[in-house]
Amino acid sequence: MDTGSKTPPAAGSPPQSPWALGNLLRFGLTAFQFGLLVLVVRAFQLESRAFLHVMILAWGGFVVTQFLPGRLRMPLFACLSVISVLVVLDLEAGSWLLGLGVLMIGAAHAPVGHGARVALVLALGAGLALLRAGVAEAPWPSAIWPILGSMFMFRTMIYLYDLRHKSAPFNVWNALGYFFMLPNVCFPLFPVVDYKTFCRSHDNDQSWLIHQKGVRWMLRGAAHLLLYRAIYQNFVLDPAQVADGLDAVRVIWSTYLLYFRVSGAFHLIAGLLHMFGFNLPETFHLWLLSNNFTDFWRRINVYWKNFMQRVFFTPVHFMLRRRVSPTAAVVGATLVTFIATWFLHGYQWFWIRGVFPTSWQDAVFWSLLGLMITINVYWESKHGRARALGKFKRTLASELGIGLRTIAMFITITMLWSMWTSGSWEQWELVLGYLGELTFVQGLGVAGALSLLGVAGSLWGRSASVAVVAGGLARREASKPTFWRSSALVCASCGLLLTAGRSPLWFSFEPRLAEAVERLATNKLNAVDAGQLERGYYEDLTDVNRFNSELAALYKDRPPGWNVNDAIRQTPDQYPPYDLHPSVEVEYKGSTLVINRWGFRDREYEKEKPPGVYRIGFLGSSHTAGIGVENHETYENVFEDRLNAELATDERRFEVLNFAISGYGPLCRLATLETRALEFDLDLMVNVGIDDLPWITKELAHAVDKEIDVPYAELVELMAEVEVHKGLPRVVADNRLPRIAERALGWIYERAADVCEENGVATLMTFIPRPEENVARPEHLATQLELARAAGYEVVDTADAFATEPDLPSLWIAPWDRHPTARGHRMLADAVFDALLPHLRED
Amino acid sequence: MVPKEQVQASVKQFILSEFLPGEDAGELETTTPLVSAGILDSIATLKLVTFLEEQFSVQIDAHEADVDHLNTVEDISNLVLSKL
Numbered sequence: 064m065d066t067g068s069k070t071p072p073a074a075g076s077p078p079q080s081p082w083a084l085g086n087l088l089r090f091g092l093t094a095f096q097f098g099l100l101v102l103v104v105r106a107f108q109l110e111s112r113a114f115l116h117v118m119i120l121a122w123g124g125f126v127v128t129q130f131l132p133g134r135l136r137m138p139l140f141a142c143l144s145v146i147s148v149l150v151v152l153d154l155e156a157g158s159w160l161l162g163l164g165v166l167m168i169g170a171a172h173a174p175v176g177h178g179a180r181v182a183l184v185l186a187l188g189a190g191l192a193l194l195r196a197g198v199a200e201a202p203w204p205s206a207i208w209p210i211l212g213s214m215f216m217f218r219t220m221i222y223l224y225d226l227r228h229k230s231a232p233f234n235v236w237n238a239l240g241y242f243f244m245l246p247n248v249c250f251p252l253f254p255v256v257d258y259k260t261f262c263r264s265h266d267n268d269q270s271w272l273i274h275q276k277g278v279r280w281m282l283r284g285a286a287h288l289l290l291y292r293a294i295y296q297n298f299v300l301d302p303a304q305v306a307d308g309l310d311a312v313r314v315i316w317s318t319y320l321l322y323f324r325v326s327g328a329f330h331l332i333a334g335l336l337h338m339f340g341f342n343l344p345e346t347f348h349l350w351l352l353s354n355n356f357t358d359f360w361r362r363i364n365v366y367w368k369n370f371m372q373r374v375f376f377t378p379v380h381f382m383l384r385r386r387v388s389p390t391a392a393v394v395g396a397t398l399v400t401f402i403a404t405w406f407l408h409g410y411q412w413f414w415i416r417g418v419f420p421t422s423w424q425d426a427v428f429w430s431l432l433g434l435m436i437t438i439n440v441y442w443e444s445k446h447g448r449a450r451a452l453g454k455f456k457r458t459l460a461s462e463l464g465i466g467l468r469t470i471a472m473f474i475t476i477t478m479l480w481s482m483w484t485s486g487s488w489e490q491w492e493l494v495l496g497y498l499g500e501l502t503f504v505q506g507l508g509v510a511g512a513l514s515l516l517g518v519a520g521s522l523w524g525r526s527a528s529v530a531v532v533a534g535g536l537a538r539r540e541a542s543k544p545t546f547w548r549s550s551a552l553v554c555a556s557c558g559l560l561l562t563a564g565r566s567p568l569w570f571s572f573e574p575r576l577a578e579a580v581e582r583l584a585t586n587k588l589n590a591v592d593a594g595q596l597e598r599g600y601y602e603d604l605t606d607v608n609r610f611n612s613e614l615a616a617l618y619k620d621r622p623p624g625w626n627v628n629d630a631i632r633q634t635p636d637q638y639p640p641y642d643l644h645p646s647v648e649v650e651y652k653g654s655t656l657v658i659n660r661w662g663f664r665d666r667e668y669e670k671e672k673p674p675g676v677y678r679i680g681f682l683g684s685s686h687t688a689g690i691g692v693e694n695h696e697t698y699e700n701v702f703e704d705r706l707n708a709e710l711a712t713d714e715r716r717f718e719v720l721n722f723a724i725s726g727y728g729p730l731c732r733l734a735t736l737e738t739r740a741l742e743f744d745l746d747l748m749v750n751v752g753i754d755d756l757p758w759i760t761k762e763l764a765h766a767v768d769k770e771i772d773v774p775y776a777e778l779v780e781l782m783a784e785v786e787v788h789k790g791l792p793r794v795v796a797d798n799r800l801p802r803i804a805e806r807a808l809g810w811i812y813e814r815a816a817d818v819c820e821e822n823g824v825a826t827l828m829t830f831i832p833r834p835e836e837n838v839a840r841p842e843h844l845a846t847q848l849e850l851a852r853a854a855g856y857e858v859v860d861t862a863d864a865f866a867t868e869p870d871l872p873s874l875w876i877a878p879w880d881r882h883p884t885a886r887g888h889r890m891l892a893d894a895v896f897d898a899l900l901p902h903l904r905e906d
Numbered sequence: 907m908v909p910k911e912q913v914q915a916s917v918k919q920f921i922l923s924e925f926l927p928g929e930d931a932g933e934l935e936t937t938t939p940l941v942s943a944g945i946l947d948s949i950a951t952l953k954l955v956t957f958l959e960e961q962f963s964v965q966i967d968a969h970e971a972d973v974d975h976l977n978t979v980e981d982i983s984n985l986v987l988s989k990l
Contacts, residue, residue, distance in 0.1 A: 228969040259974070361947070372948050373972065380952055381968040389956060393949055444949050450925055452933040 212414025277337025401433025469520025
């Protein structure tokens with residue numbers, strides 16, 4: 064393993080002068096490869112737009128650095144790091160972050176004793192933690208917290224440790240470069256780079272060797288991120304949707320494989336740092352091929368392992384070793400290290416999210432992982448582990464052993480990981496329960512995939528578990544690709560990626576392939592997360608799963624209280640279980656909700672219909688209620704205004720009443736129709752659905768979860784068929800209810816149509832679109848249309864309301880909230896007008 | 907003062923017998939990387955420290971149990987000699 068130690072320049076290596084022809088050629092080719100990688104980051108929207116800007120800045124800095132004398136390289140890196148903070152954050156937020164950082168660094172160098180310095184830094188940290196926890200309002204923008212935390216929460220500990228032992232040179236440039244380290248400003252999760260390694264590894268080998276390693280690692284990072292995206296878009300499944308054994312395997316494996324996101328980001332970061340001469344250790348080295356727990360610990364995040372070893376494991380062992388036996392000291396130090404890891408994991412999330420996570424999943428995961436590693440450490444301290452100076456002897460038994468251990472480790476760690484990341488015990492239990500339903504053929508497929516992993520483990524997985532030095536090391540060095548071969552490989556790979564990234568051009572002959580490549584090339588939410596984002600507003604899912612980095616990235620910019628609707632009134636003894644306070648005015652999602660005296664988000668109307676008025680009612684959810692736009696901008700009001708402007712006469716005008724309330728699905732709409740809307744003497748009722756089929760599952764599961772009575776005996780009977788009743792865990796209800804969803808929805812539609820007919824109200828159904836692509840709408844829509852028609856509804860088509868808009872995100876009220884803007888509502892109003900016009904003329 | 911060669915020989919002997927049983931002594935040179943190549947992991951490092959303290963009657967601090975001081979036989983002997 065390369066830890067960035069000082070190594071002598073390679074024999075026959077070119078001179079270090081940047082102007083030597085050989086070095087100029089190598090530099091030119093490295094700069095070209097770096098440039099290609101910037102284009103790859105741009106083409107595939109890797110990480111964030113901010114990261115692209117930092118990559119461009121880094122590329123410019125890299126070119127300048129090569130022609131600077133060695134003593135000026137660290138100052139330039141420090142300046143670029145500071146500039147990156149100002150580029151990514153705005154001037155105000157960036158200045159605050161830099162100011163607070165300089166204050167922390169200053170405290171670490173205060174002209175007092177070491178103990179007093181530590182106390183000073185702790186006091187500052189505690190003050191910041193109180194502000195982060197929201198005890199008082201900080202004067203700086205909240206956007207800086209995750210980055211400030213990631214720059215200082217661990218590095219300050221290492222810095223003080225090294226400062227105490229004077230184990231590295233200290234000066235202002237080193238400190239600025241170390242703490243504000245490019246590209247940290249783009250990554251709340253950043254490798255815990257060791258200060259001594261940061262200083263010691265700087266330019267400790269031929270520049271072109273370090274740089275070439277950097278571009279290779281960045282390419283590997285990009286590949287890992289694309290692999291992550293492929294898994295995220297195509298493999299991730301909502302645990303509630305598990306239907307057989309293979310689905311269960313898919314859920315268990317995908318939670319672990321999503322870690323490619325961190326692996327990719329860390330490779331990109333370490334590679335970028337290599338471009339500035341930091342010859343840092345490799346991390347996430349073939350982490351899927353770990354074959355025991357200590358091997359896993361050594362591979363997966365070497366920066367964290369080294370940090371814990373220096374700051375916790377070794378000092379604790381030194382304290383214990385004179386008091387207890389050597390084995391007990393090792394075991395004790397390992398346990399302390401894992402307890403500290405657990406605590407620091409929560410500490411890290413505290414700085415990123417502002418809340419210290421306390422979950423049973425964390426407690427069980429870290430306890431079990433700590434226990435397993437302690438047992439492994441104990442075994443190794445008693446029996447040692449395989450090491451060799453020359454070529455390691457391979458036998459069939461040794462290869463088979465490694466392969467089987469790799470498989471066993473993968474199964475164990477994915478089980479542990481799926482438990483750690485599960486939303487609840489019931490959810491994990493549900494998924495595990497389906498494992499027993501693996502068919503023979505599915506089992507063969509799973510065994511085949513595991514066998515491939517085992518073969519890979521025996522072929523390539525030995526390197527981190529078995530140290531091979533001297534002859535072995537020399538062979539390994541000799542087998543590394545030369546600079547020119549490595550450059551050719553990087554250029555070819557980037558060229559291939561950039562070509563493939565232009566999917567519309569190259570894959571237009573095969574739309575599904577083009578679509579798959581496009582999903583890979585864009586940073587979009589997958590169907591599961593898009594669904595969760597959509598559910599978020601009505602089920603108040605503000606607690607985004609801590610492992611869901613995609614949603615977390617969106618939610619971190621969301622203002623506090625975004626989902627709090629003060630107009631909502633809970634009515635647990637009736638159905639719908641909530642409605643709106645009458646005659647109130649509240650701020651919600653950036654707009655003002657004016658609620659009329661009847662408790663609806665609409666203009667004021669008399670209950671009794673005035674003479675000469677044709678009265679239309681709209682049943683719907685938040686999109687129809689117009690969440691995120693002003694009252695006069697909702698499509699229902701725009702439609703009403705247009706009707707009266709274009710169709711009204713002296714004898715006839717129109718009133719359009721909005722009975723829509725956020726979160727109302729088909730069941731709430733039916734209950735509203737029966738209990739409230741019919742009082743208003745309607746001529747026409749328009750029942751507006753969106754994704755009614757999945758929504759009926761959510762409405763019934765919500766009722767089960769909150770122990771609310773479902774008011775229709777027919778639906779209760781249907782639920783009983785799949786053994787769903789009050790008090791059942793939500794995730795189990797979510798999993799079972801889809802089996803009766805179609806029948807439940809068909810019954811609801813039928814009842815709504817019948818009720819209208821019985822009361823002499825004409826009725827229509829329409830399914831309005833959302834301004835987004837990634838919701839699994841087409842399959843639902845076809846079923847919903849069929850069910851609505853079977854129930855006797857005439858369905859009018861508004862599906863193409865947003866069809867002319869190429870940039871759908873421009874119609875969202877915020878990146879984290881996909882309700883339509885006022886422009887989106889005007890488009891919906893036009894579509895509704897066109898769809899209803901024939902019915903209104905006939906009248 | 908113990909000669910450097912003697913310290914190196916003693917350290918080599920310990921590493922070979924403890925961590926590399928059956929390996930050719932000639933392959934372990936004084937500049938062979940030990941920590942950075944994974945021969946000395948965290949547990950092996952602590953065992954080596956205990957050996958050095960007992961064998962040469964020196965005291966090694968926690969912050970010295972790292973790659974800077976223990977990466978090669980040469981580094982290890984220098985550390986021991988600096989404390990004698």
